[in-house]
Amino acid sequence: MSRPQRIRIGTRASQLALVQAEWVGGRIRELVPEADVELVRISTKGDRILDVPLARVGGKGLFVKEIEEALLDGRIDLAVHSMKDVPAVLPAALHIAVVPEREVPQDAFVSRKFAGLDELPRGATLGTSSLRRKAQLLALRPDLDLRDLRGNVGTRLQKLDRGDFDAIMLAAAGLRRLGLEARITANMAPETMLPAVGQGALGIEMRRSDAVLLERILPLHHAETAVTVAAERAFLTRLEGGCQVPIGAYATLHAGRVELSGLIATADGKTVLRETRSSARSGAENLGRELAEALLARGGRAILEAVYQGPLS
Known part of the structure; x- marks a missing residue:
């Protein structure tokens, strides 16, 4: 196995993003002590536009697109994101390779x-x-x-x-x-205010081709968090969700079963569709898709199509 000489971590420049990236960097320094670990600050569209509500800025990946571009062109080796900022669909050459243990989701x-x-x-x-x-x-x-x-x-x-x-x-x-x-x-409490998809979790995004580096940092991965976040993100993916739609989801794992609560609402709060379902751990992503379909059938499709101004697939 080759020895990494330098590991460049891409991050937003906000205080919170830097704290999160430095925490990951500290863990990587323990796992790969021979490497020089460096934080690379990257300005994103979501950071630059502060006088407009996110829902009006439009688009997906407002806090990750420029960081993903740096990954794709080789300026950084991995990126640390708040999972709630990561869009449902990633570039084909990239993946969320490692999901550390989640902080509180509330x-x-x-x-x-x-x-x-x-x-x-x-x-x-x-x-x-x-x-x-x-x-x-x-x-x-x-x-x-x-x-x-x-x-x-x-x-x-x-x-x-x-x-x-x-x-x-x-x-x-x-x-x-x-x-x-x-x-x-x-x-x-999540029963009162359902969190955003992936809230409280971090994601380490990498190029799919970087298998050697992934093997070195894989001990950072927390399987239970990854399963619950996968269920939430499958729910979001089916709904083609972005920051222009009130969507929430939160999954927990107990005794080998995943319980997922999901929500679709109108922006005025007059219609709030919410449902909870569970499945075996192995079916976490199917659970997310099934819960999304259930809420679409209950009126969620009309809500989303009104926002997207077009038919949902």
């Missing part, structure tokens, strides 16, 4: 004045950049004033602290990875 309610979502008064302002969160929040609390909130985690917390919002909602995993767990006022 959304976090953060406020300086209120103890939880139920405590917010009518008309309170809540900031979030996610259509998925907005749709579920509108279904739960249509009386709230939901406002767009972009920027990195630090920027979002600053906007809360200076009084722009009564509360904001973020992924709990990001706050925990940044050492900001104390800022979490309440964790939203």
Whole structure:
């Protein structure tokens, strides 16, 4: 087996992305001590456009496309992504090769004045950049004033602290990875707020041809996380999902069985389709597709076709 001399890790330049990439880099340094591990910061379209809600920017892979281009042309050897940012379909020459153990999947309610979502008064302002969160929040609390909130985690917390919002909602995993767990006022149970597909999980994307490097870093792979995320992503793939549609999914694994909850909603929260199914571990991806078909049949197809402005395959 050849000895890697240098391993270049592609990452977004945000503080959270760098923390995640450095964690992966530290583990790789332990596994491949002879290699020089380097972080390569790459600016993505989603990072550059901060004054427009993601749903209006359009397209898929807003936070990964430029990083994938760097992988394809050989400028980097692997990429570290938040799995919730990874589109359902990848370039043919690339794959998510390693999925480390998942952090917590929940959304976090953060406020300086209120103890939880139920405590917010009518008309309170809540900031979030996610259509998925907005749709579920509108279904739960249509009386709230939901406002767009972009920027990195630090920027979002600053906007809360200076009084722009009564509360904001973020992924709990990001706050925990940044050492900001104390800022979490309440964790939203998945039963109340279904997370994004892959939320809390990282994915290491590589070229399919790099088998030698993959063998060296494979101990980073967490099989249980990979199975649950595969079920969630199969659900997303069938729905041709992107950030323009409120879609959520969360899978758990117990005693060899996968339980998957999935959601399709209208942006106004007036229609929220949700269902839970389970299967044997070996059928995780089929489970994702079957759950998607069930929700499409219940009205999800009409919701998605209205957003995509065309027929769903």
